Amino acid sequence: MANEGAGYLGTEGRPGGISSWIFSTDHKRIGILYLVSILSFFVVGVSLGFLMRLELISHGPTIMEASTYNSVFTLHGVVMLFLFIIPAAPSIFGNFFLPIMIGANDVSFPRLNLLSWWFYMAGAALALATLALGPADTGWTFYAPYSLRTGTYVSLAVFAVFVLGLSSILTGINFVTTVHRLRAPGMGFWRLPLFVWAVYATAWIQIVATPILGVNLLLVIAERVFGIGVFDPAKGGDPILYQHLFWIYSHPAVYIMIIPGMGIISEIIPVFARKVIFGYRAIAYSSLGIAGVGSLVWGHHMFVSGSSYTAGVIFSFFTFLVAIPSAIKVFNWVGTLYKGSIVLGTPFLFALAFIFLFSIGGLTGLILGALSINVHLHDTYFVVSHFHYIKFGGAGFAFFAGLHYWLPKMTGRMYNTKVANWSCLVLFIGFNLLFFPMLILGIEGMPRRYFDYLPQYSTLQIVSIVGSWVLVTGLIMMFVNLIRGAFRGPRAPFNPWGSATLEWQIPSPPQRENFEKIPEVTKGPYDFRGLR
């Protein structure tokens, strides 16, 4: 990376030894640590997803056995969710930019911040260790009683997720405190950049919901190791209780994944439309709204598990309501484009792709939320497609948009924008080829987590598999371009996009100390007067 006298990246032109990174309490260096580790795990997750698709290219075992396939989708799910998408935006961009955006020199608890990264790495190491020992084959949901009985290393995988949860809670606490305590003079809550609002709302979900997952996972371990009957009916337990406890966390977790992504999009859209964002307060409030209502919808994962009828109706009702704040955000983004002066920069193209894909994800969510339709589509490929549209097409593309927006600031160097634009297009096409056929497969009744399928599903499966090749090509293009840019690209100016938020008012890359003098904030984050 750029280092000639380059700020936080190095002392006197050298980036410093590894220990100056892994023991650093500088929020920017920790952000880079997360960037490198999270992207590495993303590569692992993508490879697993790619292999899963490849396996289904013909009937019967093609490149692996059924039990291997089951372990692969479990690990794919665990890696993608807990190692990639939950931490990606908050831990990388949140760490790096949240303090700068509010005019602070670091987070409230820098050492706790470093500890979070270590917990994250420990959790990751445990999760990947199962790969060598005998990977869990339960699916990322660890449903009881299967997870209590299978002979694979479930306890270890569950413990890994527990440790990752701990890391997530600590990060959440740090961000909430930082936003409350360290805002620069003049930086009122209504002048916070919307990315900060989003990370703030997310941090609250992390703090409130993650402990429930922790307890649930500990109960699974206790049941496996000590034979206590909590969830296993053979021991007098209740497997439905497991599902409740699991989804009380894991549904809000979906919002932990997407809200920071929405925050990134809210930063990018006004910058490239060159005008103030439409409905700032509505976007900020809707993050909180999602965080609130989102904690009341977990039962929509259990409509056919046979819980009570009334509960089903209530959960469906809240599921529809939680769509409203997301819809409002989309309307506001589109509204911001009205009467703008739109620059088609790479981050903006990714943001447009985000709106397209996220809309499909959200609208298919409405279809799934309708009770009678859910009975048909639950646990089919429709669901697989829906959540990939949300998590990958939504949160993932928002993250890519963020990479293209902020990497020049983080590394001080610019990537090749032409290649970047092409990679966006290839990714977009690949993504839809890969996941759109799955919607139809689901409507036609193909169940998920199937190692093999009936002949009538072949055509669409093959289309989807070819899509995965296109998508992976796009990913390779994008990453090669970004990595080359980070090390060898031309120097990036202070403010390549003409943004108004504070991180763009300091050098690229930033100095070790973000601000020599804490700035006095006098205008809103999307006030481009004087920058146009």
Place this chain on the structure above:
Amino acid sequence: MRWAVTGLGHGTDNAFLVIAGVCLILFLLIIGLMSYFVFRYRRSKGVEPEDIHGNALLETAWTILPVLIVLYMFYYGWLGYDARRKVPEGALTIKANGQMWAWSFEYENGKPSDRLVVPEGRPVKVTLNSRDLIHSLYVPAFRVKQDAVPGLERTVWFTADETGEYDLFCTEYCGTGHSQMISKAIVMKESEFTAWLAGTAEAKAAPAPAAPAGAELFKSKGCAVCHTVDGKPLVGPTLKGIFGKKVRVSTAGKEREVTIDEDYIRRSELEPATDVVVGFPPIMPPQKGVLKEEEIKALIEYIKGLK
């Protein structure tokens, strides 16, 4: 898409068409406006952007309208769900049982079947149980799905109104054989069904033997899903040549060595959790109340004979 062949399914399909239709319109509206703005207000036109902070009227409208739309969707989805609650009187009751990794069905007269055979035009109530894990009974063409939870009986009902053969899946992940846990739902004319139920329809002219041979039971009862007879362990230990051998088992958490005799085999079939062979997970479903006495005997003989 293939239309549903049950009344409930028609409700689901209608709800799907309406809701998916509204979603499609919303999607086209969002993407259409977005594309139009990006084109119309592009930088190269050189127009000064106009800072618009918000618009109370517009924002209220696009909050309230979607609320109304989703409430309508919620209601529509609920309608089709409500119908699923009330089982009509006089429905034919079929017991369904999930087990790793096969479905079995039992009719009111005690007739067993590995396929779900139902009469056309008559309401059918399926009571679901599971012997081991959670499974889920799913017949896409019926738009019917219900989890089978061990220890908790669940019911679903439907009236199939078109004869034919339809796929029947397990949709709750249940381990290695999950994607093999497939059967058929067969809808027959009433007269055909009556004959089938009485056992006269099957072209088995020869009287069935009182107890089927062990080898056949080994397959039809699902043992072969986890146990081989060729010496290779699968999910469970192989049963080749085990009779008379010594084996290390874990009994109530303590390891001990036992010799495999008839009693041991019987115990392992009926209460497999009592002695679990070391190195294998305790996941075999107990067959107590499932196997009849003659069947147990036949299986023991069969296993004894596996050399």
